[in-house]
Amino acid sequence: MESGRVLIAAVVWTLLAAGTVLAQQAETEQAFDRYVADGEARIARQRSSAESFLKGDSLSTREREVIQRLKRGEIVIEKQGNSPKEIHGGLVHDWTGKVFIPGVNVEQVLSRVKDYDHLERYYTPHVMRSQLISQKGDELHVFVRLREHRVVTVVLDTEYDVHYGRLDATHQYSISRSTRVSEIADPGSASEHVLTKGKNHGFMWRLNTYWAFEQEADGVVVECEAISLTRDIPTGLDWLIGSFVIGIPRESLQFTLEATRSATIAFARR
Numbered sequence: 001m002e003s004g005r006v007l008i009a010a011v012v013w014t015l016l017a018a019g020t021v022l023a024q025q026a027e028t029e030q031a032f033d034r035y036v037a038d039g040e041a042r043i044a045r046q047r048s049s050a051e052s053f054l055k056g057d058s059l060s061t062r063e064r065e066v067i068q069r070l071k072r073g074e075i076v077i078e079k080q081g082n083s084p085k086e087i088h089g090g091l092v093h094d095w096t097g098k099v100f101i102p103g104v105n106v107e108q109v110l111s112r113v114k115d116y117d118h119l120e121r122y123y124t125p126h127v128m129r130s131q132l133i134s135q136k137g138d139e140l141h142v143f144v145r146l147r148e149h150r151v152v153t154v155v156l157d158t159e160y161d162v163h164y165g166r167l168d169a170t171h172q173y174s175i176s177r178s179t180r181v182s183e184i185a186d187p188g189s190a191s192e193h194v195l196t197k198g199k200n201h202g203f204m205w206r207l208n209t210y211w212a213f214e215q216e217a218d219g220v221v222v223e224c225e226a227i228s229l230t231r232d233i234p235t236g237l238d239w240l241i242g243s244f245v246i247g248i249p250r251e252s253l254q255f256t257l258e259a260t261r262s263a264t265i266a267f268a269r270r
Contacts, residue, residue, distance in 0.1 A: 031087035032206055032229045039227055043210050053171050054214050054223050070100035075257050093228045093249035099257040102219040104268045106172055109213055109220050112263045116142045122263035126255055138164040148248050154203045155187040170215035178207045202231025226253050
């Protein structure tokens with residue numbers, strides 16, 4: 001038992017010590033911003049016409065196969081490029097997922113995705129709490145408390161600037177960019193507090209999501225691309241946090257698309 005406590009203490013100390021890398025976080029975030037700029041240029045080209053709206057580069061050569069899988073109820077998720085991409089002091093994770101929601105229309109899907117005051121109803125346990133902070137037309141600012149668990153549990157308070165747009169009534173999209181990501185220590189207790197820069201573990205520093213909704217005769221195809229930034233994995237700690245840092249972005253996207261489908265179908269059947 002004592003040796004176990006010593007090991008845990010050593011791991012925690014190493015993680016906190018590794019947090020000194022955050023002194024270079026500005027350079028890391030600049031590299032992330034460059035990656036995002038290239039990604040958003042690609043996404044903007046896709047959203048510019050109905051023909052290219054959901055035809056990402058990684059899926060274009062087998063679009064028919066993907067549609068068949070979606071219609072069978074599968075969720076198709078693929079990484080963009082060689083995700084995670086190493087940048088100075090961090091890792092960029094870039095995953096795109098698609099789901100088909102039968103028997104619904106775009107507005108019904110959007111009604112669930114945009115229900116920011118009640119996201120925990122649809123996305124629990126990953127979403128613990130959410131709130132629409134402000135809205136001006138199609139420009140929104142929202143708060144979401146996230147919970148991720150894999151070996152360790154991490155709670156994050158996040159805020160986003162969200163923009164909604166449309167090519168036409170049957171082709172709509174949104175862009176969500178994080179403006180704050182804060183790791184929470186002792187969540188739900190009297191001692192709950194934010195871990196400041198240099199003391200947080202860097203499980204997620206930034207998160208942008210790019211949604212697209214395309215109406216078909218028998219339902220809606222939904223695509224979500226999630227681009228996130230985490231710290232790199234300290235040498236020797238891959239066994240502890242490697243699976244969390246690498247695995248969570250894909251698993252979270254899978255869960256989000258599954259939950260969106262379930263919530264929309266339940267809403268449409270009322």
